Amino acid sequence: MAMRRPVPDALVEAQDRFIAAWGQMGSTWGISRTMAEVHALLYITGEPLCTDDAMERLEISRGNASMSLRALVDWGIVTRVHKRGDRKEYYQAEQDVWSLLQAVVRQRVKREIHPALASLCEIRDMTGPGNATNGRPEPEAIAGHHARLDAMIELLRTFDQMGERLSELPTDELRTTAQALTRET
Amino acid sequence: MAMRRPVPDALVEAQDRFIAAWGQMGSTWGISRTMAEVHALLYITGEPLCTDDAMERLEISRGNASMSLRALVDWGIVTRVHKRGDRKEYYQAEQDVWSLLQAVVRQRVKREIHPALASLCEIRDMTGPGNATNGRPEPEAIAGHHARLDAMIELLRTFDQMGERLSELPTDELRTTAQALTRET
DNA sequence: TAGCACTTTCAGATATTTCTGAAATTCATG
DNA sequence: CATGAATTTCAGAAATATCTGAAAGTGCTA
Structure with missing residues (x-):
């Protein structure tokens, strides 16, 4: 699990709204809502997150998280990153x-x-x-x-x-x- | 029903393939397959067709044909046209x-x-x-x-x-x- | 090579979208 | 204003897309 420093409530709420808006937009362009939401989460967070982070924050299953992350990597808009001393894979969205x-x-x-x-x-x-x-x-x-x-x-x-x-x-x-x-x- | 002059088999087959390809493409861009197919039919035919023409050619229900045509008109890529002496509405796709x-x-x-x-x-x-x-x-x-x-x-x-x-x-x-x-x- | 931490896969369950068809509506005409 | 041809609407049915969770897979470490 990513180490998390305390974050203002308003920020979390804004992130959630961003995720919802991006998911909505994605789904009208033929991208599955969840995949767009996972991307939004990674983008707006700005830092690498692991599968469990996404599962928890978006309330989705492990399988769904795994498949969505993989698809985002295939699209080339998310990259896998490793953290030293941690066997988990982390994922980071292209920021530009x-x-x-x-x-x-x-x-x-x-x-x-x-x-x-x-x-x-x-x-x-x-x-x-x-x-x-x-x-x-x-x-x-x-x-x-x-x-x-x-x-x-x-x-x-x-x-x-x-x-x-x-x-x-x-x-x-x-x-x-x-x-x-x-x-x- | 639109008056139809005999049309070579190869042409009909090519039209069908065009319709299928366009429907396929539409559906990956978040447009319902049928709506894209109706548009493809009108485009590739080039002449105004009525609801029954679309129903017959695409094997869809009246309701579906009606809704799809309406949506295409709303998008501004199909226009209604009237034929003198005919109470039915005909639909024509933008050709450019x-x-x-x-x-x-x-x-x-x-x-x-x-x-x-x-x-x-x-x-x-x-x-x-x-x-x-x-x-x-x-x-x-x-x-x-x-x-x-x-x-x-x-x-x-x-x-x-x-x-x-x-x-x-x-x-x-x-x-x-x-x-x-x-x-x- | 056994144990463990993590990831992937996929059959079946669920959710969402799309389609049907018959009833309601519209509207030109006698 | 009654008739009927044509169109629209929409509740429920069907088709499609998406998601879950448990089992299988991967590969590090001891």
Whole structure:
């Protein structure tokens, strides 16, 4: 168990509210509520916590805590740390929000955009090559279908490339770039 | 029922695969599979369809079709259209993928970023004003907590402003801006 | 290699989301 | 204002996602 110095009630309450808000937000973005809550706990606490800390604070089972922590590590937004003289594993959340963003973008592109793009390309091929390859015009129905698929493919490709590009930028440049986009071009 | 001219088998099959892929993707982003599938059907078909068309093609109940279509209209990515001499409502998906993106961004910012930002600001206030307002330094625990909250608030605010900005850009500029972000700065 | 501290796994239980279908509602028309 | 075609609503059913807890696994230490 992490050694804990006394902490003001208001702080604990604020942490709980943060955890709830983050869990809520996560669940509307397709992330399990508990996983988001565990992340929120680690982030807002700022220091490494162990499985039992999470279990106690969030009132979840050992299995759930273990799986959630593992998933967060897989996402690359939580790292395992060891404490000397303690056999337990401790977990620490990435503290830089821009790095956090990069990790999340990288993972979501890899897990969701890539497969979708692959499917779309396969689907594109099901109805023959574009009519760039021969002079014969496609029937109207097919031409429209191809145009719609191609537009969607272009969109996802842009996401893919943006994701790759933005997630390898130094965080200060990412921040600057993002903030530039909030102002008139 | 929409009048339907004969359509090649391969096209129907490709549409079905598109619908499945889009439904899959939607569900990992926190959108109900069926709603995404209905949207996919309308998008890939390109022409207005009525409730019965969706029910038949996707094998869903009337209630489900009605609710999904309504939700898509609320999101602003599907519009109702009327056909002369027909009492039924027809539904047509936005065909421009960049407009689609804008609508989705606008809605998600409004529905998820705004409330989260509001919560975070409330939470920030629970533990007193920043120490900018008086000379007395905060205890270390509080100072760190405030720094973490402020970083998160800054991130969400940036999203909020980016969302607002990007969703009121003409679509061709949005596309240009996005594509610029895929290349070296 | 036995004992122990800790972690992971996963079948079944629980909770949540999504869907159905029939009744209620809306609204154009005779 | 009665009819009926079309749409919406929503309680309960079904499907899906998530969680639990105990057993199995891991690997250090003596």
